Every structure is written in structure tokens, then in C-alpha cells.
Amino acid sequence: MEGHEEERACGKWRVACGLNSYNLRDIFTWRLLKTIIMGQVLSLLICGTAVSCQYLADAKVETPMLQSFLNYVLLLLVYTTILSTRKGDKNLLQILKTKWWKYLVMGLADVEANYTVVKAYQFTTLTSIQLLDCFVIPVLMVLSWFFLKTRYRLLHFVAVTVCLLGVGAMVGADILAERDQGSTSHVVLGDGLVLLSAALYAVSNVCQEHTVKNLSRVEFLGMMGLFGTLISGIQLAVLEIRAVAAITWNCHISMLFAVYALCMFALYSFMPVVVKMTSATAVNLSLLTADLFSLFCGIFLFHYTFSPLYIISFVVITVGFVMFNALPTYSALPESSSSEDDPAETFADLTAESPSDRLLSTGKDSQGAETLTAVAAL
Numbered sequence: 001m002e003g004h005e006e007e008r009a010c011g012k013w014r015v016a017c018g019l020n021s022y023n024l025r026d027i028f029t030w031r032l033l034k035t036i037i038m039g040q041v042l043s044l045l046i047c048g049t050a051v052s053c054q055y056l057a058d059a060k061v062e063t064p065m066l067q068s069f070l071n072y073v074l075l076l077l078v079y080t081t082i083l084s085t086r087k088g089d090k091n092l093l094q095i096l097k098t099k100w101w102k103y104l105v106m107g108l109a110d111v112e113a114n115y116t117v118v119k120a121y122q123f124t125t126l127t128s129i130q131l132l133d134c135f136v137i138p139v140l141m142v143l144s145w146f147f148l149k150t151r152y153r154l155l156h157f158v159a160v161t162v163c164l165l166g167v168g169a170m171v172g173a174d175i176l177a178e179r180d181q182g183s184t185s186h187v188v189l190g191d192g193l194v195l196l197s198a199a200l201y202a203v204s205n206v207c208q209e210h211t212v213k214n215l216s217r218v219e220f221l222g223m224m225g226l227f228g229t230l231i232s233g234i235q236l237a238v239l240e241i242r243a244v245a246a247i248t249w250n251c252h253i254s255m256l257f258a259v260y261a262l263c264m265f266a267l268y269s270f271m272p273v274v275v276k277m278t279s280a281t282a283v284n285l286s287l288l289t290a291d292l293f294s295l296f297c298g299i300f301l302f303h304y305t306f307s308p309l310y311i312i313s314f315v316v317i318t319v320g321f322v323m324f325n326a327l328p329t330y331s332a333l334p335e336s337s338s339s340e341d342d343p344a345e346t347f348a349d350l351t352a353e354s355p356s357d358r359l360l361s362t363g364k365d366s367q368g369a370e371t372l373t374a375v376a377a378l
Contacts, residue, residue, distance in 0.1 A: 031277075035325050036318070038274045039286025045270070047293035048263035052256045054302065059256075061247055064118035065240050068111065069232040070257065071264035075225025078265075083222035092226075095219060106207040107227030111235070113200035116193045124190025130171050130291060132191055134164055136198035136205075140281050143206045150279065151330050155323060162320030163285050166313045170292060173309035205280035212272040220272055278325060285321045289314060 053067070083092040095103075120129055137160060144150040211220040236244070247253065274283050292314050298304040 032322065032325055035274070035278055035282070036286070036321065038270075038277070039283065039321065040289060042267060042271055042274060042283065043287055043290040043293055045263045045267040046287060046290035047297060049260050049267070050290070050294040051297050051301065052260040052263070054298075056253070056256050056260070059253060061253060061256075063240050063243050063247070065115060065232055065236045066244055067257065067260050068114050068264075069229065069236050070261035071268065072111075072225055072228030072232050074261060074265040075221055075268060076229045078225070079218055079222035080225045081222075082218055090216075090219070092222065095223065099223075102207075103223035104227050106204060107224055107231055109200045109207070110204040110224065111228055111231045113197045113204060115235070116200065117197035120190045120193035120197065122190070123186040124194065128187065128191050129194050130167065130174070132194040133198055134167055134288070135195055136201045137164075137281065137284055139199050139202035140205055140284060143202055144209070144279070144281060147206055148210060149331050150281075153327060153329070155327050156329065159320045159323035160281075160285065162323060163288055163317050164320075166316030166318075166320060167288055167291075169309050169313035169316060170295075173307035173313065176307060176309070201284075205275075205284065208272060209275050209280040212276045217272040217276070221268060224268070279329060281329075282321070282325055285317075285324055288317050288321075292317070 056062075056067075080092065083090070083095065086092070088094070117129070117133070141150075141152065141160070145152075208220055211217075271283060274286075292310055295304060295310055299306050
């Protein structure tokens with residue numbers, strides 16, 4: 001009798017999580033491994049921007065808007081130029097005629113998200129930034145639920161909780177190591193800027209996911225480059241013209257700016273590919289390890305104190321990321337494909353098909369019946 005009760009409880013848990021028609025071979029696939037690797041590549045690129053920013057700060061160069069401006073200019077030169085050479089509805093002018101205000105909002109959200117989180121370092125502690133920056137994940141899930149009609153299972157919420165526990169371990173390691181926490185001049189203002197930045201990042205990421213899955217990666221990056229350059233350029237002229245004029249330019253400083261801009265350009269170019277394979281929420285979970293990579297670099301470059309909790313944090317965040325991607329989310333909307341796909345992305349989608357993908361594509365008609373049968377049997 002007890003064994004029967006345990007079997008019923010296990011069956012209910014599997015149905016609630018959406019695992020009733022899966023086995024380990026369907027979950028732990030090459031696609032999942034590739035998603036994990038690509039997510040960590042994004043984290044390494046963010047680590048590159050963090051290290052270059054630290055060196056610039058040590059050189060008394062604090063021009064966050066100039067650094068962002070260089071990235072948007074690179075996007076403009078590459079992807080906006082590609083859009084301008086296309087014909088028909090995919091041409092830059094046609095896109096501007098019909099959707100200019102949407103991309104203006106998206107560009108504004110992205111530029112201000114980058115700016116506000118950098119400004120927050122001047123007012124609040126590193127611990128507050130690391131913790132409050134995670135606010136982007138629940139906001140992103142809520143926005144995805146309402147605007148993208150993404151539906152999550154119980155396993156996804158458990159996975160997010162596990163990832164946030166990993167962040168807590170990382171913050172605890174910083175406190176125990178007595179790492180420099182930065183400014184505490186206006187903590188409430190700084191914390192508010194972090195929360196604002198997280199909300200703006202969520203808006204930008206939702207726009208990105210919608211665009212790359214329904215339109216194209218090139219259109220997203222081209223319009224981000226155009227409006228990001230305009231907005232950041234105006235803000236640069238208003239807020240940082242004196243700071244830029246005061247920079248003592250040399251080979252070292254120029255190299256740091258180049259490293260930052262190239263890492264950001266690679267991040268913006270590569271991130272839509274991962275978002276299209278998974279989701280904006282999954283990508284942001286993978287980016288939680290970026291702070292850890294920066295800490296590992298800081299141990300060697302800036303003589304940070306090592307703590308075993310950093311390793312534990314990395315493992316916990318990775319486990320949570322694997323859990324989130326082990327089971328796909330589903331949409332309440334009919335599936336739609338991009339109107340135009342880059343050959344590299346199309347090839348990646350074809351080669352990334354896994355047993356779980358085939359299971360989803362061939363078993364959708366019968367999955368509802370199987371679930372009802374499983375529940376009835378309980």
C-alpha cells in the first residue's frame with residue numbers, strides 16, 4: 001500500500017513538471033550540452049567587458065556611455081548597413097516606415113539599462129547590485145508570460161530558485177572574503193537604479209526574443225545599432241563630453257576601449273542565436289555565472305581572495321540552468337518561424353534537433369491524451 005502511494009505521488013510530480021513522457025535520454029542531449037556551452041561563452045564575453053572596465057576604472061577613466069556608444073556604432077556599421085542593402089519589405093527604410101517607434105522603445109530601454117546599472121555602482125554596494133540585478137529574471141518571466149505567451153512548468157520555477165541560491169552563495173563568498181563593496185553614499189538611490197536597470201533589460205530581452213524568433217536576427221541587431229547609436233550619442237554629448245575630453249589617450253587606454261567594444265559587439269551578435277535556440281529567460285540564467293568568471297579573473301589579475309563558495313556557486317547555478325533547459329517551455333500561441341533566417345542559424349537549428357525535439361514535434365497530438373490517461377491512472 002505504501003509503495004502504491006509513493007508511486008502515485010511520484011506520478012503526480014512528473015505530470016505537474018511535464019516529465020510524464022520523457023526519459024533521461026530525451027533530456028540530456030547534444031542540444032542541451034550545446035546550449036550550456038553557448039551560454040557560458042556569453043558569460044565569458046561579459047567577463048571580458050568587466051575586466052576591461054576594471055582596468056579603465058583603475059586608470060581613472062569613467063565613461064560608460066562612450067563605451068556603449070562604440071558598441072552601437074559597430075552594430076550600425078555591420079548590421080544596419082546590411083539592412084540598407086536589402087530590397088522590398090526587408091529594407092531599412094521599409095522597416096522604419098512601419099515599425100520605427102517599436103525599435104525606438106527597444107533601443108531606449110537597452111541604452112538606459114546599460115547606463116543605469118553602471119551609475120548604480122557610484123551609490124550602492126556590490127552585494128546589492130549582484131542580488132538586485134537578479135530581479136531581471138522574474139520580470140522577464142512575467143513579461144514573457146503576458147506578451148510572448150510563454151508558459152512555464154513547475155520544473156522551470158524550481159530551476160530559477162536553484163540559480164538564485166547559487167547567486168546567494170556567490171554574494172556570501174564576497175562578504176566572507178571582505179571584498180571591497182564600493183560606494184555606500186546613497187544606497188536607496190543605487191538600489192533603485194539597479195531595479196530600474198533590471199526592468200529595462202527585461203523589456204529589451206523580450207523585444208529581442210520576439211524579433212529573432214518571428215522576424216530576424218539581422219533586423220534586430222540593425223535597428224538596435226541605429227537607434228542605440230542615436231540615443232547613446234545624444235546622451236554622450238550631454239553627459240560625458242568633459243569626461244571624454246579629459247582622457248589621456250595612449251596605446252593602453254585605446255586597447256582597453258577596443259577590447260570592451262569588441263566583447264560587447266560579439267555578445268550582442270551571438271546572444272540572439274542563443275535566444276532563438278532557447279529563450280531570453282534561459283539566457284539570463286546562464287549569464288548569472290558571468291560574475292563568477294569575473295571573480296576568477298580577479299583572483300589572478302586584481303588579487304581577490306579565493307573562496308570555495310565560488311566553486312559551489314558556479315556548480316549550483318549550472319545545475320539550475322541545466323534543469324531549466326532540460327524541459328522546453330511551450331507557447332500559448334501558434335508556432336511561427338522567422339521570415340528570414342541566416343544560413344548559419346538555419347544550419348544550427350537543423351543540426352541541433354534532439355530526441356526531445358522530435359518527441360515534441362511528433363507527439364503533440366497525443367501528449368494531451370497521455371497526460372489525461374496518466375492523471376486518471378493516479
